[in-house]
Amino acid sequence: NAGVTQTPKFRVLKTGQSMTLLCAQDMNHEYMYWYRQDPGMGLRLIHYSVGEGTTAKGEVPDGYNVSRLKKQNFLLGLESAAPSQTSVYFCASSYSRDRAGYTFGSGTRLTVV
Amino acid sequence: GNSVTQMEGPVTLSEEAFLTINCTYTATGYPSLFWYVQYPGEGLQLLLKATKADDKGSNKGFEATYRKETTSFHLEKGSVQVSDSAVYFCALSVSGGYNKLIFGAGTRLAVHP
Numbered sequence: 001n002a003g004v005t006q007t008p009k010f011r012v013l014k015t016g017q018s019m020t021l022l023c024a025q026d027m028n029h030e031y032m033y034w035y036r037q038d039p040g041m042g043l044r045l046i047h048y049s050v051g052e053g054t055t056a057k058g059e060v061p062d063g064y065n066v067s068r069l070k071k072q073n074f075l076l077g078l079e080s081a082a083p084s085q086t087s088v089y090f091c092a093s094s095y096s097r098d099r100a101g102y103t104f105g106s107g108t109r110l111t112v113v
Numbered sequence: 114g115n116s117v118t119q120m121e122g123p124v125t126l127s128e129e130a131f132l133t134i135n136c137t138y139t140a141t142g143y144p145s146l147f148w149y150v151q152y153p154g155e156g157l158q159l160l161l162k163a164t165k166a167d168d169k170g171s172n173k174g175f176e177a178t179y180r181k182e183t184t185s186f187h188l189e190k191g192s193v194q195v196s197d198s199a200v201y202f203c204a205l206s207v208s209g210g211y212n213k214l215i216f217g218a219g220t221r222l223a224v225h226p
Contacts, residue, residue, distance in 0.1 A: 042216035104156035
């Protein structure tokens with residue numbers, strides 16, 4: 001089925017370890033986003049991309065890096081994980097036309113110990 | 114700046130009760146407004162949206178009207194079902210902002226038989 005696929009679904013990291021979260025979409029969407037979801041805080045934008053080869057910072061970018069080498073993929077990296085990065089991470093994509101809604105992935109639950 | 118405020122949950126209702134979840138916003142320019150729903154263990158799904166003042170979004174028996182004068186976008190449903198139990202997020206995006214969504218904190222709804 002068409003949509004947004006995130007891998008992995010769950011991960012436990014030790015403080016200081018690194019990892020990459022993968023987001024793939026097959027809808028030919030131009031825009032892609034990474035959000036984190038924390039209790040009582042809703043979703044906060046980490047980074048986003050408006051096309052292949054482009055990335056930009058969102059509201060909470062510190063400690064994260066991203067890349068969009070191919071239009072369909074958007075990678076989120078943690079170079080040195082910290083317990084404060086324990087969260088549920090959601091990827092989303094949308095068309096570039098204004099006011100388009102998002103299609104979300106099912107999320108990655110990350111625990112940093 | 115741009116922000117969204119939702120009523121705190123959880124909201125607990127009996128089946129067939131009337132539902133209102135309040136959402137107010139602050140925005141520069143003319144935002145589009147959205148309601149997303151998140152079922153347990155899943156990503157967010159677009160429930161409904163409105164792109165200009167006085168528009169009414171509707172879907173699956175849920176409705177919300179974009180009220181510019183009160184900067185509100187309250188979610189309503191006339192008769193809730195157990196299957197409506199989920200977390201509901203109000204969100205906005207502003208024109209020219211690459212469709213970046215700003216979310217409220219979310220409101221958990223629990224419907225009992």
